[in-house]
Amino acid sequence: MEKLRVGIILGGMSSEREVSLNSGRNVHDNLDPEFFQGVPLFMDASGGIWEIPWQLVSQNTTVDIAERLTAEARRIPYEDLKGRIDFAFISLHGKYGDDGCIQGLLELLGIPYTGPGVLASALGMDKHIQQKILAAAGIGVPASMAVHDGEWRRAPEAVTERLLQNFALPFFIKPAREGSSVGVGKVAAADEIAGALEEAFRWDRVALAEEFLTGIEFSAIILERDGEIAPLDLTEIHPQSEFYTYDDKYMPGRCRKFTPPKNIPPEAADRIKQEARRAFEALGFRSYGRIDGFYLPDGRILITDPNSSSGMAPSSFFFEQAAAAGMLPAMIIAVLIENARAIHREKKGPL
Ligand SMILES: Nc1ncnc2c1ncn2[C@@H]1O[C@H](COP(=O)(O)OP(=O)(O)O)[C@@H](O)[C@H]1O
Ligand SMILES: [Mg+2]
Known part of the structure; x- marks a missing residue:
């Protein structure tokens, strides 16, 4: 039997490129060699794709890899990708990676890929638009308000006043489209609004202000298997910092996680x-997704951060929850590839 050539796309152009490297490395290491031939593909900071030898995958940072590309890797023009791989495992995160951009390119090239298509990927990235869709579906979301950078530049006093009228302190400000807590800030006093907005606008032209949620933060992985959609066991999150920051997410020992949850009653966990x-x-996600939110002290469940894709490092929620369900990493990777191939066989036009 011919092995399926699986291009693992990692690195990329977003603030989450190091996270992507960890995910891609783990996917690469857990591809079952009996069925799959892994082809590591590094996306550089300007979107160029390079086929890299596996030794480069084990480099520490994307900068280390980028320095060695010219000498050790081979640049693959987009239109040649189809000749190199049969399938794309998208291990990119963030902008251009899980927001519909690479998905659109792969549709044009006719290469099946992991995760949902262009629209659902774009929705998964956009916290402002996804809240409207979730609310329309009757799903609880935090009270929020979008601020465009243009209106902030034109009328900062009016924006500040509007925020203070609508939100009690503290409240959150974040870029509408980012990930890994990049650009997210907690505003504890009125004079912190400007700094928080400026930080959010470094990453997007739209910032989202959100009411501050108390309670227990959770992460729920949804996985399709054999056409059935099933949630894995929930993880309860207790960050060490004031909220779940980039360091809490990726530095070892910075956060306590419980799968299954310890302080969320089973009845509430089922509702979550x-x-x-x-x-x-509601968002049209496919194959798997990570849906994060808060279980409030009054028993309400609010969804704050649905992701069409998720980190895939060994310590990620995805692998932790799959392990709790008795699934080995190689099994998960195989399920995701199988899902994607089935989804692409059935599609009519772009996914
Ligand atoms: N409205 C909120 N209330 C309380 N904490 C929040 C709120 N929004 C975000 N946070 C905290 O900030 C973290 C990152 O925000 P999130 O919206 O999940 O963005 P990202 O897509 O970067 O993960 C969350 O995991 C949570 O700990
Ligand atoms: Mg989040």
């Missing part, structure tokens, strides 16, 4: 899984 599944379906 159902809500997460409804959010997954």
Whole structure:
């Protein structure tokens, strides 16, 4: 039997390129060699794709890899990708990676890929638009307000006043489209608004202000298997910092996680899984997704951060929850590839 040539796309152009490197490395290491031939593909900072030898995959940072590309890797023009791989495992995160851009390119090239298509990927990235869709589906979301950078530049006093009228302190400000807590800030006093907005506008032209949620933060992975959509066991998150920051997410020992949850009652955990599944379906996600939110002290469930893709490092929620369900990493990777191939066989036009 011919092995499926699986291009693992890692690196990329977003603030999450190091996270992507960890995900891609783990995918690469867990591809079952009996069925798959892994082809590591590094996306550089300007979107160029390079086929890299596996030794380069084990480099520490994307900068280390980028320095060695010219000498050790081979640049692959987009239109030649189809000749090199049969399938794309998208291990990119963030802008241009899980927001519909690379998905659109792969559609044009006719290469099947992991995860959902262009629209659902774009929705998964956009916290402002996804909240409207979730609310329309009757799913709980935090009270929020979008601020455009243009109106902030034109009328900062009016924007500040509007925010203070609508939100009690503290509240959150974040870029509408980012990930890994990049650009997210907690505003504890009125004089912190300007700094928080400026930080959010470094990453996007739209910032989102959100009411501050208390309670227990959770992460729910939804996985399709054999055409059935099923939630894995929930993870409860207790960050070490004031909120779940980049360092809490990726530095070892910075955050306590419980799978299954320790302080969320089983009845509520079941409701959370159902809500997460409804959010997954409302946004058109496919194959798997990570739906994050808060379980509030009054028992309400609010969805704050649905992701059409998720980190895939060994310590990620995805692998942790799959392990709790008895799934080995190689099994998960195989399921995701199988899902994607089935989804692409059935599609009519772009996914
Ligand atoms: N409205 C909020 N109330 C309380 N904490 C929040 C709120 N929004 C974000 N946070 C905290 O900030 C973290 C990152 O925000 P999130 O919206 O999940 O963005 P990202 O896509 O970068 O993960 C969350 O995991 C949570 O700890
Ligand atoms: Mg999040």
